[in-house]
Amino acid sequence: MFRNIGNLETFKNLLNKHMFIKIKEIHSDIKNIFSKKYLLFSQKLIFFYSYVLIIFNRFFDGRFLNVKKQRFLSFVIEFDDFSDFYWTFREIFLEDNYYFDSEKESPCIIDCGGNIGMSVLYFKYLYPGAHIKVFEALPENAEILQRNITNNNLVDVEIITKAVGAEEGEIEMFGDKRAATISKGMTDTHDKSNMKKSIKVCVVKLSSYITKEVDFLKIDIEGAEGQVIEELSESNVLQKIRRITMEYHSISGETNLLSGIVSSLEKAKFKISFVSDVSRVIDLNARSFSHIMLVALKK
Amino acid sequence: MKNIQHRIKKYFLNIAKIFFSKNTKILEKVSLFYFYTKIAFANFLNGRILHLKSIKFLGFKIYFKTISELEMLIEEIFIDEAYYFKFKKNNPTIYDCGGNIGVSVLYFKHLYPGAKIKVFEPSPDVVALLEKNIEANNLKGVSVCSTALSDSEGTVSLFIREGMSLASTTSLEERRGGTEVTVRKSKLSEYIDEDVDLLKIDVQLSEGSVFKDLSAAASSKNIKSILMEYHYAFGVEDNNLSDILNFFEKNSFSYKISLNAEKPDGFKTYIIEASKKPV
Numbered sequence: 001m002f003r004n005i006g007n008l009e010t011f012k013n014l015l016n017k018h019m020f021i022k023i024k025e026i027h028s029d030i031k032n033i034f035s036k037k038y039l040l041f042s043q044k045l046i047f048f049y050s051y052v053l054i055i056f057n058r059f060f061d062g063r064f065l066n067v068k069k070q071r072f073l074s075f076v077i078e079f080d081d082f083s084d085f086y087w088t089f090r091e092i093f094l095e096d097n098y099y100f101d102s103e104k105e106s107p108c109i110i111d112c113g114g115n116i117g118m119s120v121l122y123f124k125y126l127y128p129g130a131h132i133k134v135f136e137a138l139p140e141n142a143e144i145l146q147r148n149i150t151n152n153n154l155v156d157v158e159i160i161t162k163a164v165g166a167e168e169g170e171i172e173m174f175g176d177k178r179a180a181t182i183s184k185g186m187t188d189t190h191d192k193s194n195m196k197k198s199i200k201v202c203v204v205k206l207s208s209y210i211t212k213e214v215d216f217l218k219i220d221i222e223g224a225e226g227q228v229i230e231e232l233s234e235s236n237v238l239q240k241i242r243r244i245t246m247e248y249h250s251i252s253g254e255t256n257l258l259s260g261i262v263s264s265l266e267k268a269k270f271k272i273s274f275v276s277d278v279s280r281v282i283d284l285n286a287r288s289f290s291h292i293m294l295v296a297l298k299k
Numbered sequence: 300m301k302n303i304q305h306r307i308k309k310y311f312l313n314i315a316k317i318f319f320s321k322n323t324k325i326l327e328k329v330s331l332f333y334f335y336t337k338i339a340f341a342n343f344l345n346g347r348i349l350h351l352k353s354i355k356f357l358g359f360k361i362y363f364k365t366i367s368e369l370e371m372l373i374e375e376i377f378i379d380e381a382y383y384f385k386f387k388k389n390n391p392t393i394y395d396c397g398g399n400i401g402v403s404v405l406y407f408k409h410l411y412p413g414a415k416i417k418v419f420e421p422s423p424d425v426v427a428l429l430e431k432n433i434e435a436n437n438l439k440g441v442s443v444c445s446t447a448l449s450d451s452e453g454t455v456s457l458f459i460r461e462g463m464s465l466a467s468t469t470s471l472e473e474r475r476g477g478t479e480v481t482v483r484k485s486k487l488s489e490y491i492d493e494d495v496d497l498l499k500i501d502v503q504l505s506e507g508s509v510f511k512d513l514s515a516a517a518s519s520k521n522i523k524s525i526l527m528e529y530h531y532a533f534g535v536e537d538n539n540l541s542d543i544l545n546f547f548e549k550n551s552f553s554y555k556i557s558l559n560a561e562k563p564d565g566f567k568t569y570i571i572e573a574s575k576k577p578v
Binding site: 271273275281282283299 | 533539541544545547548553554555556557558559567569
């Protein structure tokens, strides 16, 4: 129905050229905040207040300020780049990309690709009693991640400074703190200059960390996700997981590993859908496509 | 009051889409604007003053069951241009699976008057309207196959909801209180006897089984491009995305998925466009 979005997009693009569209964006963000079903009204007010502080910093960062720390909700987070923080805040907190329902007070969550901890904070925001295992292989990020967890007094969070992949061992990781990966195929889709840097990291099999039921598995590892799903599938651990939200990235030279991932998941009785993104058509064979977010729910 | 507000908003959004379309010329836009307004207005008056059974639209006369469904179809097909496709020839061969009353057939004929179309529709009442529309508009080169599509032959129960013929489905889990009608089911692959330039599929949860059939059949090699709707429904056992993606993989199709999926009634519908990669 919305395939020919060229139609609607052209219309929106025409509007976008004007400044008033920033106000329209903010307006829709505010509508978004106040329609979050999992928040009470008082919580929505707090969220709104945090949002205002962040927008303020966004305007001034680079002009008068050099923002390296942000207070929001009940957290305080440190980071290197405000812009990275802002976009991650939007994806994770505003758009609820990793939202999941649970009746448990302490759901068991595994976070692959924890970066500096935005998703960990989000999970603790949703479920303060959650047990979280977070994997972050890059030492620079893991350091900031650790500080953010300590500074926020988060308990029940285990950091594993290893990469997850198909086999145990040591491997080279390409890229930088923004988008590092053990997948060699990613070199084409990211800035080549970044991808030349590499560091040796330990790789582990995710299945060895899963002993009991996992309520939510988040995977954002810039290309190695196919390996992880395969590994989980082969070790018969997929049935222990109730829900997965993962980012699928294109890998140069390999067209459509997506069907392999979808196959493995559906074989393990998951129902696959995608995180809705209004007016977006993903061409999975275009070299320039970045990522698509997949949701797998146990039937 | 809210309903009227919503309808007015939708009307103006559609007018904007008509005028911003990249695929139509100005005369066509004006024409579409006039006819769409006519239909939207008739829908608004529906049941109060008018009891229409047919209406003139662009160069066509369309017979329909309910005008609200017609408006939905016009919106999806002529305004959102869900099935817009650029062919390299004047007389493409199109297979329209899930043709309903024939609005998509009319659309294809509107774009390519020389097109050869095979349309599949399982619901007997709807087939009657479909055939009427083909006859009334003197469409040449259009053949109707009154059958549901699946991965095996025989008969199947079709669940039809009053006023929602668009959502008729063979899926038990999603029948939503529809009346049960027994219809024929066949394999799409058995009908493919030529090169198919475009295969359009909107079969309300049977997509998975159609692709299971295509994957196993040699005739599917004749398909050049596919435009389909994949319906995600949590309770449904069998409609697997992997069946569809595997077909694309095995047959060297490249594909695009639209992420704009959420529908008001809680369904998710992804539009997937696939075409054979050039060798």
